[in-house]
Amino acid sequence: MSIKRRDFLKTGGALLAAGSLPLSLVEVAFGKNSPQNFTFAFISDSHITHIKGNEFVRNWDMGLKRAIAEANLMTPRPDFTIYGGDIAQLGTPEEIDHGLELLGALRGDVRYVMGEHDYYLDLGDYWRKQLGPDYYSFDHKGVHFVVLNSIVTYDEWTHQDWDTPMARMKEMARLDNPNGSPFMVGPTQREWLRKDLEKVDKDTPLVVISHSPLQKIYKGWNFWTDDAEEVQALLKPFRKVTVLYGHVHQIQYNQIGNISFHAAMATAWPWPYPSTYSQEASYMPKLTVEMNRADPFFERDATGWQFINMHSGNVDVHYTLPDNTNRVVAFNEDKGHPEDTKYQAEAEQIPPQEHY
């Protein structure tokens, strides 16, 4: 298995069928001016959970450990790793520190994204103390990367009269909470983003990374960002834009105008597609061929991680899926949108991909 992983870049995604892990590899590909294609890893949603003393939920620890071990085996090495948010389950220093201790085993730099499970105990204070600002940008080999904190919400919700900070954290930690509140990027970060992008050439490939999808899929589970359209408008002038996000614990991809969207698998556990909730409507991207239905008897099934291959300014996401055939969702230049390299055609889809 490790030989297959090591050969991954030479042999391409198709041979990864025997693969291993819950990570998505992202490939960013460039045009004529930037011949340097490169890869980075994307690990997300580990939900490290403190039980008591030095005890943490074994299952979630194992998911993160496995993603890290496999990322370290990649050859050539990913240029860096993005961690897509929700290191912790309830945002405590114990959980964040334990997660970061495990992530310390990753070779190379890691760029972190704030998730709601990291945030709503102390509004991100401990996370920022350990990791720095929760929105920022950087450049790498001709690509402009932007990280946003997309999981803030309205002040009236955040600052209502909570009994304790943990009461607020637990409300937001419940995905299907009818008393929750929609995520957003908010005016402060949107203004920062507008200024940050002013200095970037419109031909420069952009990769924007957030925890929640910067598109609206299902409000009831916060597969949603309330000001998604405002953020998309700021990205519109650019020729090649990719948005990567965590939070949803499942394969999703979409194309809206010039923007390609890709979701990351969780290392902890999978989520059902919102379309399977029979009491409410949701807006699943039609482009997405859904991941295989989870088999809970295999602990790591329907979890995963990603390698991302960048070439000609677009992104190919290689999903590493334990106990399932790995998948590659690559940008199709002719069609102008991402597509699954094996399962996109309806005739190629298989019974486990049917969710109900």
Next chain:
Amino acid sequence: MLTRITKAVLCAGALTLAQPAAQAEEFTEADLKSWEEQFMTVVKRGEKLFHGGLESKNTVSCDQCHPNATNTHPETYPKFQQQLGKVAVLSEMINWCIENPLETEPLALDDPRMTALQAYITWERRGVELAPGKH
């Protein structure tokens, strides 16, 4: 003497049997409302258990993997559960989850908590056609 008394009792029994049978058909709107309230009370209890109210040795709760009880498919049970190699009912699968992801002791099948969990799971799936055996 005894025989006569027995006969009398039997006759009386027959009469009293006939009358309650009629009464059992007579329920009012208020009765319906009350029974529905009792059911919804158990659904709400199940919702609480499902969202962290059930004892869990590692703190993991049902809703973490099953928001709004999705991917539980109560309408498909009993069905052949490939991982168990037999036809199973929903409560067996609930106990599987309690024992494995929650690392906790299973419930008795008639435990009121098991009833409440099933009431909530099925309520979230109301209106979906029965599909026993479907995988």
